[in-house]
Amino acid sequence: MQLQKAARYQVKLRIGLSGPSGFGKTYSALLMAYGITNDWNKIALIDTENKSASLYSHLGDFNVLSLDEPFSPERYLEAIKLCEDSNIELIIIDSISHEWQGKGGCLEIHEQLGGRFQDWAKVTPRHNSFIDAIILSKCHLITTSRSKVDYSLDKDSNGKTKVMKLGTKSITREGFEYELTVNFEFLNDKHLVQASKDRTELFSGKPEFIINSSTGKKLIEWCNQGISIEMVKNEILSSNTPEELKEIYAKYPTLKSQIHPLIMDRKAIIDKDTCQLITENEIVQPLKNQENESSFK
Structure with a gap:
């Protein structure tokens, strides 16, 4: 154990995009990815959204890997490794929500085991392996996740129970956002986003904006500052x-x-x-x- 001088290291980007369906997550992810790599051929998109990536083929010659059900953690791991072995520079996982809530995902696996609390002991390590693959990947990585409105039951000043809207919540296991460099939340169907988590300090506290290739350029410039x-x-x-x-x-x-x-x-x-x-x-x-x-x- 010893003290070390603080230093910035060049790390691979881990970017999250969360929002309801139809808000522009895939399109924004592709534009940002191009800003980071400046080369469509160095981008691979793992598509779990029923081949929706084909809608954006006009943008450039990016690579697509279609991932169908079952959406088990192991199948995601296999897809990530295939991209890494193909010398891809940036991987987009569109989306990670299926690994948690999709057909063959962690919630379904848990139910098939019996749905008891102790059954998570068999599911959690498999999910953690998926998270580790994202964190430790040698590629830059962008993930998209669907979100839903989150509610709670609270009592007002008169003691009556009321349903309170808390905001939106990503459909994935709680805590994933903490592993990211930046997480962008889509605010509406006009594609406006804001940073809910930002280690780069490039976007936090700034007005909402629309993601484009210049967003990716800012991120890679930040990433390249430090010890490589x-x-x-x-x-x-x-x-x-x-x-x-x-x-x-x-x-x-x-x-x-x-x-x-x-x-x-x-x-x-x-x-x-x-x-x-x-x-x-x-x-x-x-x-x-x-x-x-x-x-x-």
Whole structure:
């Protein structure tokens, strides 16, 4: 345990778009994705919305993966991995709501197990694997989720029970928003959004607006400010001793899982070079000594 100086690292974006059907989530996600990548070919859309992505094929040559029911967490994992293995730069999951509430999703799985509280012990790890795949993906990732109006039963000053409208709530397990870099909520069918969560501080407290490609450009510019994995990689490759590698590993605690394989590869090269140098010295130095003795005689 030790104190570290605070530092900004280049991370992959995790963007959420939530709103009712027909508010423009898919269209906005595609425009934002293009602003981030500047290349339609580097974008893949995992489509769970009955092939709705085809409606926007005129925008550009983005890739589409149609995902039909059952919408189990494992099928989402398979789709994400396929996109990653295809060297995609940005993945859009449209939408994640089916993983929770769709046919074959977590709620249905829970009901099939018996619908008891203890049955969540079997469902939650599967859902968490899906969340981890989003968080740990090597790609930028945009998720869309449907939302519904949320209500509560409260008592007024006269003690009468009233139905109170709390606002909208995303159809996914509670807490997902905390994993995101930014979450945009659609306010109406005019495509206006506001940021309900914003780690970038680019959109919080700002008036509602319409998402377009410039939104994506702002996000990628923010993302690229900081220490990149490439910078750390170059630092590792320029190291010449195990001690230097240990210092780098301790220097970037939030990147440990990413740089550990690079550090071990570099250490293997350093150890090999050191071993080879020792072996050469054991052979060459005695020969030099013999030559010197011969010359002296």
